[in-house]
Amino acid sequence: MQKRKRERRTVRKIIRIGEKTESKETVKSGSKLTKSLEENIKILEDKFKNDGTVIFRRFQNRYLPKAKCCIVFIEGMIDFKHINRQIIEPIMEQDLTNLSLSFNLLEDIKEKVLPVNDVEESGDLEKILQSICYGNTAFLIDGHDTALLVESKGWEIRAIT
Secondary structure, three states, rough: OOOHHHHHHHHHHHHHHHHOOOOOOOOOOOEEEEHHHHHHHHHHHHHHHOOOEEEEEEEEOOOOOOOOEEEEEEOOOOOOHHHHHHHHHHHHHHOOOOOHHOOOOHHHHHHHHHHOEEEEEEEEEEHHHHHHOOOOEEEEEEEOOEEEEOOOOOOOOOOOO
């Protein structure tokens, strides 16, 4: 019963953000991420403060501890195995020290580390929120004012009663 209530709450939030209604959850047009991972997490936590299904998973690269990362997704709308295999493990396990010398670490991670087909880069807060609500995963890294939006939809099939 409680799981069903949580799923309904998620659907209402998707509709509310998708329709751009005038509510406390509406994002100002043109709002952007900052280069601080902690500030970006705080912004997203504030937007999803009443939704217990939104998960913030922090981690870092084992070879480059300054590469602090966070993924944001909605529980029940994503495939956990896909996220672990395609996002978390490659970033935690691959040696990013050579990539960190490049101009854009996030672009290099997108092109050289993540083994996924559908990845989009965006710094627009409204687009990031919508993507999360539609079942994608947002990947944030400290020092970058854009996020990678990774296709990760995959929810359990359940009978309709």
